[in-house]
Amino acid sequence: MADVRLLAEEPDQRHVLRRAWPHLRRHRAAMGAAVTVNLLATLALTLVPVVIGRAVDELLDNDRTGLLTSAAVVFGLVIARTLLLRWSELLLVRAGEKVVHDLRDLVVERLGGTPLRFLEAHRGGDLLQRATVEIAELAAFVRGQLPDLISLAGYVVFSTIVLLTSSWQLFTLLLVVFAPPMWLLTRIVRRAAERSYPAEAAARATLTSTFSESLQAREQLQIDGATGTWLSRLGGDAGHYYRKARSAQGAATWIDGTWIVQGIASAALLIAGGIMAANGMISVGVVVTFMLASRDLFSSVDDLTLVVGDLLETRVGLARLLDLLDATAAPAAVSAANVSGTNVGAANVSGTNVSAANVSRTNVGPTNVSGTNVSGTNVSEANGLAAEGVTYSYRAGEHVLHGISVHFGPGEHAGIVGETGSGKTTLAKLLCGLYLPDSGTVRLGGADLSALDAADLRKRLVLIPQQVHMIAGSLADNLALTPGRKTRADFANAADALGLTAWIDSLPDGFDTDLGRRGERFSAGERQLVGLVRAAMTDPEVLILDEATADLDPGTAHRIEEALARLRAGRTVLVIAHRPATIDRLPRVIRLHAGRITTEEPPCP
Numbered sequence: 001m002a003d004v005r006l007l008a009e010e011p012d013q014r015h016v017l018r019r020a021w022p023h024l025r026r027h028r029a030a031m032g033a034a035v036t037v038n039l040l041a042t043l044a045l046t047l048v049p050v051v052i053g054r055a056v057d058e059l060l061d062n063d064r065t066g067l068l069t070s071a072a073v074v075f076g077l078v079i080a081r082t083l084l085l086r087w088s089e090l091l092l093v094r095a096g097e098k099v100v101h102d103l104r105d106l107v108v109e110r111l112g113g114t115p116l117r118f119l120e121a122h123r124g125g126d127l128l129q130r131a132t133v134e135i136a137e138l139a140a141f142v143r144g145q146l147p148d149l150i151s152l153a154g155y156v157v158f159s160t161i162v163l164l165t166s167s168w169q170l171f172t173l174l175l176v177v178f179a180p181p182m183w184l185l186t187r188i189v190r191r192a193a194e195r196s197y198p199a200e201a202a203a204r205a206t207l208t209s210t211f212s213e214s215l216q217a218r219e220q221l222q223i224d225g226a227t228g229t230w231l232s233r234l235g236g237d238a239g240h241y242y243r244k245a246r247s248a249q250g251a252a253t254w255i256d257g258t259w260i261v262q263g264i265a266s267a268a269l270l271i272a273g274g275i276m277a278a279n280g281m282i283s284v285g286v287v288v289t290f291m292l293a294s295r296d297l298f299s300s301v302d303d304l305t306l307v308v309g310d311l312l313e314t315r316v317g318l319a320r321l322l323d324l325l326d327a328t329a330a331p332a333a334v335s336a337a338n339v340s341g342t343n344v345g346a347a348n349v350s351g352t353n354v355s356a357a358n359v360s361r362t363n364v365g366p367t368n369v370s371g372t373n374v375s376g377t378n379v380s381e382a383n384g385l386a387a388e389g390v391t392y393s394y395r396a397g398e399h400v401l402h403g404i405s406v407h408f409g410p411g412e413h414a415g416i417v418g419e420t421g422s423g424k425t426t427l428a429k430l431l432c433g434l435y436l437p438d439s440g441t442v443r444l445g446g447a448d449l450s451a452l453d454a455a456d457l458r459k460r461l462v463l464i465p466q467q468v469h470m471i472a473g474s475l476a477d478n479l480a481l482t483p484g485r486k487t488r489a490d491f492a493n494a495a496d497a498l499g500l501t502a503w504i505d506s507l508p509d510g511f512d513t514d515l516g517r518r519g520e521r522f523s524a525g526e527r528q529l530v531g532l533v534r535a536a537m538t539d540p541e542v543l544i545l546d547e548a549t550a551d552l553d554p555g556t557a558h559r560i561e562e563a564l565a566r567l568r569a570g571r572t573v574l575v576i577a578h579r580p581a582t583i584d585r586l587p588r589v590i591r592l593h594a595g596r597i598t599t600e601e602p603p604c605p
């Protein structure tokens with residue numbers, strides 16, 4: 001299991017911003033500009049209580065000109081604030097959306113390039129949740145709360161400065177009455193949120209997984225009459241999510257405590273301010289400024305607590321997303337790890353089981369193949385496809401393949417057979433580089449697959465699985481899923497080369513025939529025909545067909561055999577064979593039993 005890092009459902013939330021920074025770096029100028037404009041808007045609004053306080057003193061002094069000037073300044077500040085705020089929101093949302101857009105692209109790119117094993121090791125719903133819901137939540141936060149968060153943080157700072165410069169005595173009183181209980185409440189909310197939000201996100205991901213699996217398996221569940229069992233499992237997951245969501249709500253109720261703290265602080269300030277004004281220590285205007293600015297501060301802190309609640313929730317999603325990006329990053333490092341692991345394994349294998357040299361001389365007989373079938377000259381192991389001491393496990397410690405060594409010469413046609421679960425499909429995926437071995441090496445033309453360029457590999461080695469996956473759309477849409485830009489003419493040429501033109505013509509709309517949402521219109525065998533046409537367009541060195549286990553109608557079986565026979569020329573073709581008719585025709589057969597090669601039937605003369 002060397003090449004897979006398993007994702008934790010409840011992520012580590014430490015240093016999330018530091019981890020996210022590399023993804024923000026490209027947009028820092030735009031974000032810096034947005035934050036600056038936002039802070040200017042906030043500053044404009046924070047100055048309003050100061051001007052109102054001055055206006056009150058001017059009113060008490062009968063200074064009409066001063067009063068009118070102050071009123072004009074208040075008006076100007078409010079207008080400036082409105083315009084600046086709108087501008088900053090636009091800038092911030094635009095910059096934030098770019099970040100989210102880049103993250104979304106990166107997730108798609110990383111998931112597309114990640115080893116198959118990584119995808120198989122995780123529940124589809126969990127990956128879906130991280131790649132869609134959590135990015136959507138991040139986008140919603142950026143649009144909805146991020147501008148507020150910056151404004152509110154600005155209010156807290158600027159209001160504090162206004163309060164401190166208005167009256168240090170009242171400010172000291174405010175500090176004593178307001179700050180300690182607020183600090184305590186914030187700690188409580190934060191702790192409760194850190195406990196409950198990740199658990200809520202994990203429970204939601206589990207529910208999504210169970211739900212999406214039930215949709216995928218709906219036919220099987222109905223056949224087995226297991227819908228009830230599945231529903232109760234879904235109900236269990238829904239109940240678990242409900243409990244976690246309630247606990248997260250519980251964490252949020254602590255926020256209401258801030259109202260009580262604010263009430264007490266306001267009353268204390270009013271009494272103290274009144275006494276000081278009566279004694280001539282400060283003007284009435286200063287008391288007014290102080291009360292207005294402290295109200296601003298209270299409501300900012302209040303709103304900030306709510307937004308911070310959202311921030312903590314978004315932080316969990318961001319941490320889960322960053323985990324996904326980290327786990328699917330750096331394929332170079334992954335393959336390097338595997339290459340070294342492979343070398344160790346290969347050394348072990350040659351020491352204990354079957355050495356690479358033995359494989360070519362005794363077990364597999366590539367010399368025979370090359371000597372007789374292909375070129376008439378000896379082909380060493382440097383040519384063709386070779387597994388050397390390959391070991392593989394899906395779960396740590398449970399080997400599915402045990403030191404498999406086998407070689408297929410260029411142009412060879414061979415079969416891999418064995419009972420269900422003996423490891424044929426797993427070996428096929430290793431042979432075409434979809435899995436990396438735990439130990440041992442798979443080589444193509446002498447080169448370790450893990451060292452080859454992934455895109456190049458996909459053109460040189462093609463696997464047609466038992467169940468060829470189809471996307472919603474037409475036959476042409478499905479044929480287009482081939483490396484390179486293929487045209488209608490390419491589809492037609494490939495079908496013609498495989499003798500499938502009559503079959504395509506027999507479809508209602510030829511290449512435009514709609515195959516349904518999941519290609520339901522085609523049987524397993526017909527889907528493999530689609531796979532064969534794609535393979536013909538890719539023109540790989542090695543083609544591996546994992547024969548469909550479902551019963552094939554004679555017409556389709558014949559078309560597959562015919563197409564395969566035409567594809568065989570000039571390339572290595574391996575068939576994971578299930579049907580006796582196929583096995584009988586294979587010139588060379590390798591039999592697997594419980595992850596080991598048991599017998600090797602030599603090539604037919």
Ligand SMILES: Nc1ncnc2c1ncn2[C@@H]1O[C@H](COP(=O)(O)OP(=O)(O)OP(=O)(O)O)[C@@H](O)[C@H]1O
Nearest residue numbers: 120394395400418419420421422423424425426427
């Ligand atoms: N994605 C997976 N996760 C965990 N275990 C798996 C996975 N795929 C296969 N296995 C297990 O590995 C073993 C070998 O499976 P594999 O599909 O390679 O066998 P097979 O010979 O191709 O079987 P079949 O003829 O039924 O296709 C089986 O025990 C199977 O349960």
